Amino acid sequence: MAQTSEPKLISGNANMPLAKAIARRMSLHRGVNVGLVNARVERFNDSEVFVEVFENVRGEDMFIIQPTSNPANDNLMELLVMADALRRSSAARVTAVLPYFGYARQDRRTKARTPITAKLVANMMVGTGIERILTMDLHAAQIQGFFDIPVDNLYASPVFALDIKNEFKDRMDELMVISPDVGGVARARELAKRINSPLAIVDKRREKAGEVSEMTVIGDVTDKVCLIVDDICDTAGTLCKAAEVLLEAGAKEVHSYISHGVMSGPAVQRIKDSVMKSLVITDSIQPTDAVKQAENIRIVPTAPIFAQAILNIWNGTSVSSLFDAESLEPIYDGMYNPS
Incomplete structure (x- = not known):
């Protein structure tokens, strides 16, 4: 052409x-x-x-x-x-x-x-x-x-890797990348390779769509700064529960890197009230005013x-x-x- x-x-x-x-x-x-x-x-x-x-x-x-x-x-x-x-x-x-x-x-x-x-x-x-x-x-x-x-x-993982190296430059040896389910391991592994960090998995079982009944951490997250990696954050229920489970398992801090911030329904309030230190999303979906105003949500440009x-x-x-x-x-x- x-x-x-x-x-x-x-x-x-x-x-x-x-x-x-x-x-x-x-x-x-x-x-x-x-x-x-x-x-x-x-x-x-x-x-x-x-x-x-x-x-x-x-x-x-x-x-x-x-x-x-x-x-x-x-x-x-x-x-x-x-x-x-x-x-x-x-x-x-x-x-x-x-x-x-x-x-x-x-x-x-x-x-x-x-x-x-x-x-x-x-x-x-x-x-x-x-x-x-x-x-x-x-x-x-x-x-x-x-x-x-x-x-x-x-x-998004190359962009997230740049952000992580900037935000956690003095704590890179404490980081551990977390996949919030078995299906997302490949995505989490890709980011873990880029920042040279170990990988763990949160195994979840659903009784029905949108509700998680049980979560188990596969791997040792003791005293680690955990970075949950996923492609979509919709209602944020799974994400917030995973953060709680990781802290109960001995993690020092929990942060999340999510490619697409769908942020439906109670998502923003759940994130604001959660034990997560920060949630990083891209602007692939236009963020609402509530997302922009949330103190523990950051947006990286695409x-x-x-x-x-x-x-x-x-x-x-x-x-x-x-x-x-x-x-x-x-x-x-x-x-x-x-x-």
């Missing part, structure tokens, strides 16, 4: 601050102004989504920035309608940038007569003419196989890594290079200085 003058960004209403931050970072890298394409994404009186693009996008390489977070259905529909509008306007290529991929937890049949909604969503995206997906920390890596188009799955990934896709260069600390540190220049 012939390269156009500059990549073009467009955003729905799901996370406009992140979209603007990505545009600013790309402008900094390119040395020219990279703004969001002028468009309106609105609702009719009956809540139907309406999109109108006010700029010529014929032959352009378009990137739609739209996490499918709460309200998931509305934000997903915005994405699909924007993609259709761009394809009908003769855009050369449409890439969906999904900092958070909603419906990812429905990636398999857990019981009889249940859907695999993540696959359904993948089919819908491909059906609208989206040719590439850029996302971060998919709940299950196999979701990449649900698409018949390229999927670039970025990881705009630098997404901006560079978009530029790499546009240039036809490697996206996986962003998994390396050597490539990532210059992108977050001035933000973290572990030395």
Whole structure:
């Protein structure tokens, strides 16, 4: 495909601050102004989504920035309608940038007569003419196989590693990475390798969805500063209970690093009242005012890594290079200085 003058960004209403931050970072890298394409994404009186693009996008390489977070259905529909509008306007290529991929937890049949909604969503995206997906920390890596188009799955762990080396630079030998369940061991192990720390697991048993009946710590956390690592914090019930169990098992402190702060219902209050010293999330989902005001919640930016990934896709260069600390540190220049 012939390269156009500059990549073009467009955003729905799901996370406009992140979209603007990505545009600013790309402008900094390119040395020219990279703004969001002028468009309106609105609702009719009956809540139907309406999109109108006010700029010529014929032959352009378009990137739609739209996490499918709460309200998931509305934000997903915005994405699909924007993609259709761009394809009908003769855009050369449409890439969906999904900092958070909603419906990812429905990636398999857990019981009889249940859907695999993540696959359904993948089919819908491909059906609208989206040719590439850029996302971060998919709940299950196999979701990449649900698409018949390229999927670039970025990881928050390199960014978290930079933050940990900055925040705990004098206590690195005390750290222990914790997976809150057996299914998240691979994700936790990845971060543990990056910061050269041991790994432990909190094994949980559920009686029904959203309720944990029993937790057991696998590993010795005595006098350790425990870092719980997971991809999603929804109602925070499991996270807060895991922190309590770790302290009861002898841990010195508990902190958490979560890729996507869904923060439904009582989550923020639970975090504020919990024994956790801090919760670190990314801005893949637009944080609410309550999240911003919580003293023990910190937000790390994803705009630098997404901006560079978009530029790499546009240039036809490697996206996986962003998994390396050597490539990532210059992108977050001035933000973290572990030395």
